[in-house]
Amino acid sequence: MPRAEVSAAVPPDLYAFTLDFFAFFNAPVRRLDRRKQGALEVDLPPELADYFGKPQLRLAFHHAGLGDEFELVAHGSRLFDRMQALLAQRGALTLLALPNRHTGSEELMHAVKPVNASITGLKLHEQARPLYVFNWRITYRADDKREELYTVVVDEQGERLPLAGAGQDAPDPGALDLDTLLADAQPIAPEMGPDGLPLPPRLPALSQLVRMAETARKYAIYHADLRCVSHEAEILPRLYQTLNRLTTYYGQQIQEVYDSHDPTGEKRRGLELDLERKIAEEVENHRLRVQVTLYSYALLQTPVAVADLTLSDGKREAALQLVRNRYTGAIQRAVCHACGQATTSVALDQAGHLCCDACIRQCATCQEIVCAECGVEPCPVCGAGNCATCGRVCWACGGRACAGHVQPCPVCGDTVCLVCQAACSHCGKVQCRSHLRADGVAAADGSHPLICPDCAVRCPGCRQYSVELGVCSSSGQRFCANCLVTCAGCGRQVGPGFYEKGVGGKAYCHDCLVECPTCHALTAETAACAICGTAACSACSSICRVCGRRVCAEHIRRFDGCSHLVCTEHSATCAYCRSEVCPVCLEACAICGQSHCDEHSDICRRCEQVYCRACVKESGLCLTCAGLERDGVPLDLSA
Structure with a gap:
């Protein structure tokens, strides 16, 4: 496009703005030529004539052919700035x-x-x-x-x-x-003053x-x-x-x-x-x-x-x-105090709040209407809803209980509901559950009853509280039933530290202890050696892993590799090197029945069983598997 045409072009919005401006002030506008955006002649009313300083304006929208009697209307021109200033003054x-x-x-x-x-x-x-x-x-x-x-x-x-239409994603029916x-x-x-002149408008x-x-x-x-x-x-x-x-x-x-x-x-x-x-x-x-x-x-x-x-x-x-x-x-309309929604049907609750039908609640005690925000809370005991006036707050659980379902605790004096209170299983006094302790001794059904601090005694043995107590016959101290045991010798009850466990797990008091003839220590019981008959305590004797008999230290063998204890009667020796071997870890050869150590053992390559070296041939087969190679596998003809 040529430069002359670009400079002569008039923005359509500027031409339309000029027409709308003078039409707003009721100023007649006449076209002076037939061009689409040609020159204009405007007869100004008195208000505009005083503002522009002349009764008539001739307007042009480009410099071409502009005479002295024409005013230029363009962005930044003197006339256009005065038009904007007037609108800003009038439209403020x-x-x-x-x-x-x-x-x-x-x-x-x-x-x-x-x-x-x-x-x-x-x-x-x-x-x-x-x-x-x-x-x-x-x-x-x-x-x-x-x-x-x-x-x-x-x-x-x-x-x-x-x-x-202000950039909303969805149309708002309440939009202006x-x-x-x-x-x-x-x-x-405008209001007229006493002098007949208009007064300024009343503004906030x-x-x-x-x-x-x-x-x-x-x-x-x-x-x-x-x-x-x-x-x-x-x-x-x-x-x-x-x-x-x-x-x-x-x-x-x-x-x-x-x-x-x-x-x-x-x-x-x-x-x-x-x-x-x-x-x-x-x-x-x-x-x-x-x-x-x-x-x-x-x-x-x-x-x-x-x-x-x-x-x-x-x-x-x-x-x-x-x-x-x-x-x-x-x-x-009226607004519900609880949900904040507009409503036609309103109810007046006991606090003077207005609520809708959906937010109405009723107290089960006084039968008064309560809004949902004030609300009713179920009683922890019976489940009935109570308002803040009729209900009593439980200091233990924070629930709002009925007036008849709360009572003061005799220990701390707090008002507590019946759910948060319990009776002592020993004296029957009702008080807060937080004051009660679980008995360390279980009842017959396996449960642990609750006991109050006045009845509970701390056992010096297990450090637990209980009311099931007994007296130790040896020391005279009181222990709970879990700590007291019955002596297997004399039948008396004794507490921890005043009895010893015997070889069979039985308890013996210190009066029933005997002296071990081997180590001369007091022990609950002694047992005779199954080989020599010597009496010994559990520390001086051991049980054979093979026969299960108790023997003394002289007739027991401990193998270093496996730590198995075997009596001398069942201790085995290798048939080749005469060294002692553990009969628990190394069984006798299944073919010849002789005991053997690891050095004189060999494994059959076919059955993969361990035998002594004499029963495994140079071919790597035991005597049994070698016979199968020679004679074949026997068939069961009775089947």
Whole structure:
């Protein structure tokens, strides 16, 4: 496209903006030629004539053929800046009132249906509640400049109201259509003063406006933060291309500097410093900066009907407010104290809370209605639901029990439910389970009964508490039934440290101990050697691994390799070297029946059994397997 055509082109939005601007101020506009975006002639009303300083304007949208009587309308021109300044001045504050479309009050009275109460007080009055519409100009500056207008609407409590089509994933039925609101709203007629002059419009307090603006600005800043993510994703590739171009260019410049032309390297260092400076400049130029400024705001006065009601059930009262939007007809109903949902059917609980049908609970003791937030808790004993007034809190489990199912503990004095109390199995006193101990001696059924501290005695033997105690006949001390044993000699009961276990596991008291004739130590019992008949204690005698008899130390053999104990009668010797062998580890040869040691043993390569060396031939076969090789395997003909 030629350069002349590019410079002569007029943005369509600029031409349309000019027409809309003068149409808004009721200024007649005439076309001076037949071109699509040709020159215009505007007759200014008195208000605009005073502002522009002349009653008529001739407008052109390009420099070609521009005479002295024409004003240029273009971005950055003097006339265009004055038009924007006038709009900014006029649009900084807009005060409008929404129409009253729903005048009836019957729907408001039908918006509440008390379940267990009646309406004892009613006041109806009209109000005008403002909606605050803030338009924020958000400017994004980096290597380019972007601007957007972002609108935030808040109510008088500072709660943000959603706008229809404002980037929502799913349509919100309660979203506001701002274009419809502004189209339906009407200017508020100014009030006249005593002197007959119009008074300034009544606005909310400045502190209220500032608070609402600060709240709306937080939403605008959050929106700008989200947009910065996408903007920075677009900026980074451009920054990379710019830095890549710079580094490539300066890299070539540095390589082209010969050593003979730059013996000190000053030129190269200068190029490197210049590259670092330009890189820092480009990084700074591509740094995203965001500015959020208030462009304009509007106050939309919404007519509402407010009904202040008082509900009473004869014992207590609760205040309730219903609000109906006269513009949309929407009704703000009562809110359940428990779930926070709007409801028509309301119930008054014992605490004066309003609750819906789904959140009604009833105390089993007083039969009063309780909301779900206050709630009823089941009794740990009977399971009946009790409210906070009728129930008693158990200090042990934290449950809310019936008044008849709790009692003070006689030990600590805390109020505890019956589930958390138990009776001592010995004295029968009922108290907290935390004070009771399990008896160390099990009952006949295997359980361990609970005993109180007054009845429990700590056994000096096992250090456990029990009430099943007995007296040691030797020391006179009291031991539990688990620690006392009956002497196998005299039949008396003795405690730990006053008896010894005999060879057969029987207990003998110290009075029944005898002296071992071998080691002269006191022992519970002695046994005669099965070979020589000498009496010995369990420490001085051993049991043969082969015959199971007890023999003395002189007639026992211990083999080093396996540590087996065998009496001398069953100790075997090798038939070849006459060395002692363990009959438990090395059995006699199955062919000749003679004992043999490891050195005089051999394994048959066919049956893999161990035999003495004389019973295994040079072929590696035992005598039995060698006979099978010669005579064959015999057949069982009886089968």
